[in-house]
Every structure is written in C-alpha cells, then in structure tokens.
Amino acid sequence: MNTSFVKVIHFTRLVKIQGRLREFNYKKNNNAGEYVFDVDTADERGNRLFFRLSKEDNEWSLTANQPLPEWIGQHKEQLVAELEAGLQEN
Known part of the structure; x- marks a missing residue:
C-alpha cells in the first residue's frame, strides 16, 4: 500500500491598507x-472576499470569481510580499 501525504500550508497575515489593518x-x-x-479577507461590512494568487513564469497574477474592491488590486505587490514572507516562516 502506497500512502502519500501532502502538507497543507495555510497562514494569516495582517496588512495595513488604506490606514486600516486587514487580516x-x-x-x-x-x-x-x-x-x-x-x-x-473581509471588506468594511464584514463580507468575505475570496481571490486567488498564482505564479507563472515568475509573475504573480490575481484572479477572482467576484468583483473585488480596488484596494485589493492596487496592493497586489504588498499581498504577494506578505505571501512570500509567510512561506518563509512556514
């Protein structure tokens, strides 16, 4: 019997965007x-916002199935930097 395990990687980062600390x-x-x-993450009303960050050819892209607020797209580089920092810690 061949059993393989894949490590689940998940972490939370607090990022200050537009003067507000967001999780x-x-x-x-x-x-x-x-x-x-x-x-x-959550918007100002507490609604959950879901999106995906993926890396191809050393370029990160942000995609979503729902419309996202502008502040997410405008701070993509900061979100990617936090992702990479979180990966190094885990």
Whole structure:
C-alpha cells in the first residue's frame, strides 16, 4: 500500500491598507498547481472576499470569481510580499 501525504500550508497575515489593518488568510491550493494560493479577507461590512494568487513564469497574477474592491488590486505587490514572507516562516 502506497500512502502519500501532502502538507497543507495555510497562514494569516495582517496588512495595513488604506490606514486600516486587514487580516488576509492564505491557503495553498495543492490541487490547482505548485504556486496557487486561495486568499480571503473581509471588506468594511464584514463580507468575505475570496481571490486567488498564482505564479507563472515568475509573475504573480490575481484572479477572482467576484468583483473585488480596488484596494485589493492596487496592493497586489504588498499581498504577494506578505505571501512570500509567510512561506518563509512556514
């Protein structure tokens, strides 16, 4: 019997955006690829926002199935930097 285990990587980072400290939850999506992370956070009303950060050819891209506020797209580099910092800590 061959059993293999895949480590689940998930962590939370606090990021200050537009003068407000926001919590971002990162989870590696092992089914979607090597460098694919599902991210969620909350907007001002407490609604959850879900999006995906994926890396191809050393370029990170941000995709979502729902419309996202501009402040997420405008701070993509900061969110990627926090993702990479979180990976180094785990």
